[in-house]
Amino acid sequence: MIGRQEADSIERRSGVSLWRQIADRILQAIATGDFAENAALPPEVALAERYGVNRHTVRSAISALVQEGVLRAEQGRGTFVLSRKRLSYPIGARTRFSTGLQGQTSERHIVLLSSSVEPASQRVAEGLGLARATEVIRLETRGEADGRPVSRAAGWFDARRFAGIDKAMAETGSITASLARFGIDDYLRQSTVLSARHADAADLADLDLQPGAIVLVTVAVNITPDGRPIQFSESRFPAERVELKLSAL
Amino acid sequence: MIGRQEADSIERRSGVSLWRQIADRILQAIATGDFAENAALPPEVALAERYGVNRHTVRSAISALVQEGVLRAEQGRGTFVLSRKRLSYPIGARTRFSTGLQGQTSERHIVLLSSSVEPASQRVAEGLGLARATEVIRLETRGEADGRPVSRAAGWFDARRFAGIDKAMAETGSITASLARFGIDDYLRQSTVLSARHADAADLADLDLQPGAIVLVTVAVNITPDGRPIQFSESRFPAERVELKLSAL
DNA sequence: TATAGTTGTCTATATCAATAGACAAATTTA
DNA sequence: TAAATTTGTCTATTGATATAGACAACTATA
Structure with missing residues (x-):
């Protein structure tokens, strides 16, 4: 060899x-x-x-x-x-931000950057099983661990079913806790599509990256245990700081 | 917005x-x-x-x-x-090359590039649950779909248990079929770790890429249904031609 | 057949990227 | 303390990258 x-x-x-x-x-x-x-x-x-x-x-x-x-x-x-091990971000049937990083960081949380109500785009509507242009709530969030940004995500929810989830998110800082307020005590990852590309200007700013950096991109749908779609999301991870661990489910 | x-x-x-x-x-x-x-x-x-x-x-x-x-x-x-849609490569509990791409391409196959016997490195030994430096068989393969390279992988197997798997692979062109010869009719994906980086010179040559391209890298362990590790692998995918679809398992 | 719209080629200039060499400044080791 | 090692700074030169403008070559359309 x-x-x-x-x-x-x-x-x-x-x-x-x-x-x-x-x-x-x-x-x-x-x-x-x-x-x-x-x-x-x-x-x-x-x-x-x-x-x-x-x-x-x-x-x-x-x-x-x-x-x-x-x-x-x-x-x-x-x-x-300087010490900066890559975080290993687990992805599986029960993908959760905070629990997944336990033990790897001393501190981690999600920041709600903005929220808005908008008509569902083609892919969001498909992902959530809604009619095109149905109103959806969009949450823009950033995940941080030990003071460094480790993810940047957009999540979409049916606006009728989850009215006020933006407020819940702002208060709890947790998707899981926010969904609990709507009677959802468990949810599963239905599908995840993964790709990679160079960071664009928005990524550079949001994730505190240098030009030329690579981001991992996941597009995912979360469902209730009985199969109803509740969340469509697109997340971006800085490849130099995060690896994705696809766990056996 | x-x-x-x-x-x-x-x-x-x-x-x-x-x-x-x-x-x-x-x-x-x-x-x-x-x-x-x-x-x-x-x-x-x-x-x-x-x-x-x-x-x-x-x-x-x-x-x-x-x-x-x-x-x-x-x-x-x-x-x-020109038309060149990205292939969607499924990854889940039963990740298989050929079946996963069915319907997306008219033709697909795996080429065995080389095989060798070597002492297990640290990570290979850990992945397969073997002692460090135990002899393992290494298979270097390339996956092609419609004449274009879509993956480049190295797979390691316990040399004692799978003596001759290189020959089986050369004859069958299929990992699944080769493992069947050793009495393994089913296997599962235990873990997958995913990352992304710029293609290096080897990737450029192996996957027919241009400098600056991005590759997705997966490091995975396959096990038998009763939990014994059988294969450790590292695969590289050209991000411009392939996306990974993490299916619900 | 003109005319407008598009890609292809050429020249020129300024800035960035990379190489090369020399030496200064700081630290460690003999 | 002296020597060796290592990072920091400077000058100079070459090639790649990016901008600018002009015009040729080709295609589609009025």
């Missing part, structure tokens, strides 16, 4: 600058444990050799990661990895 | 060139149906206006997508979207 040459994975003239590619590689190396947390990175000249680029190019990558708060550089000493 | 300004999502000095960002945006617009298949794209000057860049920059993006086979440009007429 031939070992994978590191330098091979750097692509020139790709529309993605070398320093951004190398920053990605370093993030990946940290995520996989190749570069240990709280330890020093190899010196710049060694990294330059390893990736087959100039030392200054490595410095550009490092300075971007220092900006992001991933690394700390100290003149004369070295460059150090 | 304020409409999302298109031009906002283009980031300058991000380490990702504008033409690559715009190419991504166009791919996304096609995926969401904003730009219909087989129809003409807006003219270059309109796109330049829409994204807030020079016409030549749009042309760079378009020419990259023409290279990728996503678009076809015709002088004097316009630039047209």
